[in-house]
Amino acid sequence: MLESLLDGIFNGISIGSVLLLAALGLAIVFGLMGVINMAHGELMMLGAYTTFVVQNGFKALGAPWSDFYIFFALIAAFIVTALVGLLLERGVVRYLYGRPLETLLATWGVSLILQQFIRSVSWQFAAGVGVFCLLFFGALWLISRRPDFEQIRGKAIAIMLPLSGAISLVVSNLLGQTYKFAVTLPWFGTQGVDVTAPKWLRGGLPLGGYQLPYTRVFIIALTILCLFAVFWFLNRTVWGLRIRAVTQNRSMSACLGIPTQKVDALTFAIGSGLAGVAGCAVSLLGSVSSNTGQSYIVDTFMVVVIGGVGKLVGSIVAAATIGIISYVVGSNALAPLVEFSPFLQGLLEFFATASMAKVFVFALIVIFLQFRPAGLFPQKGRTVDA
Amino acid sequence: MSHPSGALSAQPIGAGSDLMLDLTDLNVYYGESHILRSVDMGVAPGKMVCLIGRNGVGKTTLLKTVMGLLPTRTGNIKLAGESIARKTSDQRARMGIGYVPQGREIIPRLTVKDNLLLGLEARPKGSKKSQDIPNEIFDLFPVLKTMLSRMGGDLSGGQQQQLAIARALMGNPRLLVLDEPTEGIQPSIILEIEAAVRRIIQTKGISVLLVEQHLHFVRQADWYYAMQKGGIVASGPTHELSQQVIQKFLAV
Structure with a gap:
């Protein structure tokens, strides 16, 4: 009895820690800044793919290195997704502050772009995009140094956009014709890719009749570390003070x-970087595809909303609660308690699959929000400004 | 409304380029409605200038425009001779404008200490940012010393007002912009705030632009401008403030 309870709590916390890690970045971007970033899941996906790339790179390096690729992958995932997030904020989101509907639609569009990018990116594609950016933004940069930039800006864009587009198309087509398959082959393709955990993360800690997989323990530790880092950054640094004030x-x-x-820009970049770290962690749990982000985005928003927008503590409690409930319901752990009633047993049986447990949790969330629309820890006083 | 003779031509203590703050032909719109109509005014260095007028004539709008919270349609704003009309609010703050807005706008869920430390943000980049609050702040507003760890939002109105002024002073501004610092505050604290502002001007020699309804405080200023329907309609030294002008422009 005690053992199955412990098992339920550990597995619940384990599920919850993945949720929390995924939601932590969103708690900053959505909770603190009030930006609905539908591409958050895709940032996770990018983090996972970064992990895959780093893993392959370290595999090539050989024995002593390939065991510790995960630490470099975490850092690389943070940096890559933070940069993508920075680009997203500077290029899209900042024009839409205070307009949640437009932000939602625009970031959703970005999420589709990122998914397709991962599916179709190849050397040919990357070269084309690179040439385009080099020509277009390079030209804009050159022009922006002229004193009459404001007047000729529109004209310059009208000329440079088709011109650099055409040149980059030609270059990438030429590349494709010259080197054929070597450059047109997609890097990742539509199939999922697999990240294998380093040796020391395989296996598990025996606990009674169960095993705690080391990867799960690693993710829980990583989540706690990230929580402390975020807490320290927000509450003990000058930039944290600025973020809280803004x-x-x-x-x-x-x-x-x-x-x-x-x-x-910094806040958004950090939130995005945390998504990348979450993606790195998620890649240890299963194979990664371009759709990986989609399966997390709803859950992560749920965590932030249930916890109370703008409250990190709320997100922690919400993630743990959702994690434990979904595990307990999904694994039918309560079955021994209701042996007296065949009806209750049947009911629990009905919800005892992963997808039905999700239905159950979401139904609970709907009911919960009827009574506490502002979440577990509602923000007192005025909310975040637009 | 005819302009009282000499209102706009009167040079406010010190001329043209010497002014700390210089507004010329300023026009500001909220959407399509014309709020400020060709406002000309100036604040001389080390002087206190008071803007008076009834509710809704555009006093707060004028201060917000100076601070960069509202865009200017036409006209110019100069701080110590340098045009700031195209600068953002944070740039203006770092150029030396300390702003104490109406309603005080204390950051509610930061401690009093953090609120004060935020005032340091306005100091120029080069100057070393110490994390200490100078004693002169507590000399001016002793009440703050006992409240450093309280949340800004938990303070009383009068305490918040003192915190807001202290916060603005932390940035060593050249120009202090005060929007109705005595609004909704009990009389004894009004006197404290008045005395503090007077001391700030005497000891630090900074300029003050004040919007005020409280007559006693208005009289502390060196110069007044009276506003009506978005324009300046009268100005002069405050010791010449006649009963007539007071009745017309102050909501007493």
Whole structure:
């Protein structure tokens, strides 16, 4: 009895820690900044693919290195997704602050672009995009140094856009014709890719009749580490203070001399970077495909909403609760308790699959939000400014 | 409304380029509605200038425009001779404008200490940012010293007002912009705030642009501008403030 309880708690926390790690970045981007980033799942996916690439790179390096690729992969995943997040904020999201519907649609579009990018990226594709960016943005940069930039900007874009587009198309087609398959073969393709955990993460810790997989333990430790890092950053550093000020009162923060645009960019980049770390962790649990992000995005939003938007503590409790409930319901752990009633047993049996457990949890969430629409730990006073 | 003679031509203590703050032909719109109509005014270095006028004539709008919270349609704003009309709010703050807005806008879920430390953000990049709060802040507002670990949102209105002024001073501003610092505050604290502002001007020699309804405080200023329907309609030294002008422009 005690053992199955422990088992339920551990597995629940284990599921919850993945949820929490995935939701942590969103708790910053959505919770603190109020930006609905539908591409958050795809940032996770990018983190997972970064892990895959780093793993392959380290495999080539040989024995002593390939065991520790995961630490480098974590850092690389954070950096790559933080940069993509930075690009997303500077290029898209910042024009849409205070307009949640447009933000939702735009970031959803970005998520589709990222999914397709991962499926079709090849050397040919990358070269084309690279040439285009080099020509187009290079030309814009050159022009922006001229004093009459503002006047000729529209014209310059009208000329450079088709021109650099055409050149990059020609270059990538030429590449494709010259080197054929070597450059047209997609890097990852539509099939999932597999990240194999390093040797020391395989196997598990025996606990009674069960085994705690080391990967799960690793993810729990990683989640705790990330939590402390985020907490320390937000509460003990100058930039953390700036972020807290800007999220509570944007215009007054600007009037105090805080560079709000830089703060926005940094906050978004950090939230995205955490998504990358989560993606790295998720890649240890199963194979990774371009759809990986989609299976997490709803769950992560749930965690943030249930916890109370803008409250990190709420996200922690919500993730653990959702994790434990889904495991207990999904594995039918309560069955021995209701042996007296065949009806209850049947009911529990009905929900005892992964997908039905999800249905059960979401139904609970719907009911919960009827009574506590602001979540477990509602923000007191005024909410985040637009 | 005819302009009282001399209102706009009167040079406010010090001329043209010497002004700390210089607004010329400023026009501001909220969407399509014309809020500020060709406003000309100036604040001389080390002087306190008070803006008076009834509710809704555009006083707060004028201060927000100075701070960069509202865009100017036409006209220019100069801080110590340098045009700031195209700068963002945070750039203006770092150029030396300390802003104490209406309603104080204390960051509610930060401690008093953190609120004060945020004031340091306005200091120029080069100057070393120490994490200490200078004693002169506590000399001016002793009440803050006992409240450093309280949440900003938990303070009373008067304490928040003192915190807001202290926060603005942390950035060593050249120009202090105060929007109705005595609004909704009990009389004894109004006197404290008045005395503090007077001391700030005397000891630090900074300029002050003040919006105020409280007559006693208005009289502390060196110069007044009176606003009506978005334009400046009268100005002069405050010791010349006549009963007539007071009745017309102050909501007493």
